Amino acid sequence: MAGSGTAHMRTAAERVLVVDDMVVEFPVGRKQVVHAVSGMNLDLLPGETLGILGESGCGKSSAGRAVMQMPKPTSGRVSLGKRELTGLKVRELRGARARMQMIMQDPISSLNPRRKVRDLVAEGLAIWGYDGDDKDASIRETLEAVGLDPDVVWDRRPHELSGGQCQRVCIARALMMNPDVLICDEPVSSLDVSVQAQILNLLERTKENYDLSMIFIAHDVSVVKNISDRVMVLYLGKTCEVLPSGGLQDEALHPYTRMLISSIPGEEARAETPESPHDEVEVPLSASATELPSPLNPPSGCRFRTRCPLATDLCAAEEPVMREVGAGHFLACHHVAVPDGDAPRLTVLSDEENVAG
């Protein structure tokens, strides 16, 4: 699966963000290269939330940062609105970058421990030299918008706040820049379970109130489904599947997506869960099939083949290309096909299957 292709790209004129064939590689030591992201394509419509799903090491964070040009991708194009970022000079890039903002995983590390909340939130204004009379008022307004009481937190420093409050400050700081796109990199994974929902609701509300488009990067399938309109599943720097988030539970086809879903602890145990229409991809007790290959030397062809129960010689030889399998549903896999009929079924098109059938 883990394949290439641009079938999932849309042609609408009003796309706010377009990423074309983006490659991110980091050199490490003796001429070796980490292939963090290998040829990623994505686009974002106004007001849309794109969820990027994958386990650690799949390149999802590198992708988010490369979109922000921090650091610049090795190759490929990133365009924000009509403007292409990849060719900009440093000075122009500073301005363009501010149109996108990022919420990071560790809210405490994202705040300068020596600053007070009001300075943290106003940092963007200070950077751009804005010092109008309404400065304090807009800081207050933004703090209230993220659910913090300005009178209480005004003079506090990050260590006096809880993790959830710090994440709210980060969101307020991003909003002060009045961005078009908000990139959230695992924004809730370091938070307590009961606080996670507060932040997810806040992000959802903020997106609507501030007219944002959002990229939401996370490893938790349910969280991604909750907040996204569209989900992109990433494996070792390659895109496996793109689909509307509503179909994540029942319509996802890619063996890797199925593996992620079946890995949700408790998912298979819940009595009220409707019977899955697919044959579950069995997750083995043995560790042999579960080792994530090294991103220094990713497998040939389909990158998921070393862990895929359906893998054949074809997968090693040839990289699968994105193809459409349903409305807004795109897939890069040689072996999963959609037969006629309403419910998509997982079918194995291997040689043995044909002989046996």
Place this chain on the structure above:
Amino acid sequence: MPSKKALRAASVNRTRLLTVGAVLTVVGLALAIFGWSTPSLLLGGKAVLFLAGVALLFQGVNRLLQGVLGRRVDLTLWLCVGWLVAIVLAAILAPYLPLGEQNDVAKTLLEPSYTTPALLTEHPLGTNNQGLDLLARSIYGARTSLMISLLAVAVGTVVGGTIGVIAGYFRKGVDSVVGIFTNALLAVPPLILLIALSTFLDPSIRNMSLALALLTIPSMIRLARANTITFAQREFVMAARLMGATRMRVMARELVPNVILPVFSMAVVMISALIVAEASLSFLGLGIQQPDPTWGNMIAEGEGGIMEDHPHIVLVPGAFLFLTVFAFNLLGEKAQARWDTRSAKL
């Protein structure tokens, strides 16, 4: 809300603190005075009694303070601060203090030499072979010592800190060049470098400060660089860049305020290291020259059999040196514990 039982326990505890504290204080004081003032005892016995007395006194006062104030007080810290304030004030005000003669032998022709310390006499800490007053010499020694080391640390911190932050933030080429430079400076052990420098520099206060500053620069660069690297990896630096901050701004506004605390803590510890270095050099005869006093060359006066007969020639400046170094070490230690979470890595 504490229960009645807890309250009663606290009050019992407090009474005990006060009683034990008072007893310890009295016994300690008595031992210390006895040890100090009894002439018939051997030197070793005196010292042991005196030190034991001081230790008890310390414990006693500590308990008394805790009992009276109701919370723990870091007595050692406050004693150190007190000593440093006293020595710095004395050093600054030395010319205006009613002290004996400190370096002009011509004025002390009639003074007795090698008088032993006796608190209530004209020479409370005794005199040396030329009748110069040891208290005066110790305080003028402090003047020289502190001036040299503070100047050196200030220069070293500013220069080293700046280079370190720049190297740590830009990495790559700048970092390599700075790295080779620091490694070369660090390749010669500090005291050896000082000795080498002393062969061609006149031992003036300015030259000594510059030489010592040169010693502090590489360690400061390393510390500032290491801290810059750790902070630069924190996400708030990336957040600032994402909002469009320039590299200059990131360094000045995001990194420096964070790096300055560990660097400052290190500087305090370094003051004591430099005091020791200056004293060592003067002890070896390569630093400030007689008759101008520093603690190092005063201690050197005890060499060659003099110390055996007149131990106070070594002990008096030695005590000044020890207390000052101890106080700076302790302050630096506290500062590092508070501000430098990664000092252990260096």
Place this chain on the structure above:
Amino acid sequence: MTEHVLEVDDLHTTFSTPRGLMRAVDGVSLTLGAGETLGVVGESGSGKSVLGRTIMGLISNNANTEVTGSVRIAGQDVHEMKPGARRKLWGPEVAMVFQDPMTSLNPVKKVGVHITEALRLHLGLNRKDATERAVDLLRQVFIPEPVRRMKQYPHELSGGMRQRVVIAMALACDPKLLIADEPTTALDVTVQKQILDLLATLASERNMATILVSHDLGAVAGRTDRVAVMYGGRTVETSSTSRVFANPRHPYSEALIASIPQLRDAPHTVLRAIEGAPPNMLNPPTGCRFAPRCRFAQDRCREEEPLLRDLGERDVVHRGACHFPLEIAYEGVS
């Protein structure tokens, strides 16, 4: 009732910190029979990890720690024992799997040494027998090429593999009770389920009692017989797992379950967040510790501390610490 492997009675663990007393565990009682699995669920600061370590006896009375109440493993009170005798329990009677496999293996010791040293210590095996047994254990936790792995250092293994080694290490002396403290939190999502399944399989094969400590409700839901929900150092609700999840009686359990996004829900479902933050355990609220965040809190909740009491009907064991437990139909205040 068969004899219990573990009996914990009114356990309190209090740390004295420079900023005051922290009652990390504040009156917890529980029992566990052979082969039974208990899930302990709570957020950070709920005292769940401290509870696990106190049960183990790894946290015991010393200058800064006070443990009261009793923990009986195999009928012996862990905290009354001499340290030497307690150590004899660790391994053959009770063992522990820690949260982060990256830090719970000594980086300078080979995998083999980690496992064989316990075997040689407790079972008095010689080097050869211990090695054989260790290879066998690695095989039981499905580590491929166990003989080669024995000679490797922990950093040469992936996170999932390391956690398997930690499990093999814990199982070395066939403990009757296994305490797994957040065993999957530090692992990748696809590996988490394998480790949980592995633990479940091994426990049932060996008829081993297991305590699974976790903040992840999903992890606990499918793999435990009973569950105890902790908040602010106390058990607020305990019953059979299916019952707590289907029919929570304590507002905290209910809110916690409701606050987690579910895969079956449609996108953009508004989550029922619990407002506020978990309590500061140096200065916990008076009365019910959940009262400041509780939708149903009344004056009585803020003043009087609710005790854990029986809420079950007929012969169902369901205990909760709430003045106004939720009705079975989820609605309003009783």
Place this chain on the structure above:
Amino acid sequence: MRKVALRIGELAGVLFIVSFGVFLMLSLMPGDPAVAILGEGHPPQEYADLRQELGLNDPLLQRYWDWLSGAVTGDFGTSLVPPQSDVLDRIGGALPVSLQLAVMGLAIALVLAIPLAMWSAARAGGTVDRLIGASMFGILSVPSFLAGLLLILIFSNGLGWFPRAQWVRLSDSIGGNLHHALLPAVVIALMELALFTRVLRNDLIVTLNEDFILAARAKGMPPWRVMVTDALRPSSFSLVTLMGISLGRLIGSTVIVEYLFALPGMGSMIVNAANQGDYPMVQGAVLVIALVYVAVNAGIDFSYGYLDPRTRRVDA
């Protein structure tokens, strides 16, 4: 292997800079070496001839090159001060004395520091820990020349246990050598002891809080065994690093102690040479000391890679 080559190249570069720096510094020395050698009151022509002979009239870089090419082949020139012996010979005689003192000091410090640190860390916060901590902190604040004088006062003069200001070569009498070397070595050891104990204690406490220690305890290992096999080994790496870092201080105290006890080592040699303005001696001695210092540190760097399995490069 490429890494090793790279590192050696870097070391050579560092030493090159050091040698140039030292050469430059000493060339800027005020005063005339010719005067230093001949003494005052000779006819000007004699000074001029001597300067010519010493090569002092050549350009700076030429002189540096001559000196460096000599140094590489082991010719550091001759001392300016009578009896104008060969610098390398003098260094050859003095170096073993200094090395012996430094190694003895280091050994004493380690032998005492490891058990003290373990004892301290095992009972962190207790009376023993506080007592050890306070005394080590106190020792750390006593400069080595002061410590030396105090020890001489107590042990040589007061108790008469040790001789002073003499040296017996190891080859002459082992017992006599040790008897003479012990007190100086103890002075050298004091500062290192305090430093090692403190660092190792703090490091052990950090290690003892690691999960793997808890895991080892949870296996039922006895505490002393956990301390030695599980805690000490990971902690000892930082001790090894520290030994490298504190080597400079160790050399410093060796210099002081040799001067103080009038022992014929590198230290007293370099101090005397500096006092007399004997710049070839100082140059030679500084370069040799830098060489030893850099070499030992590089050795520690490499051994570190072998000691700690984490830093060994593994091909996955």
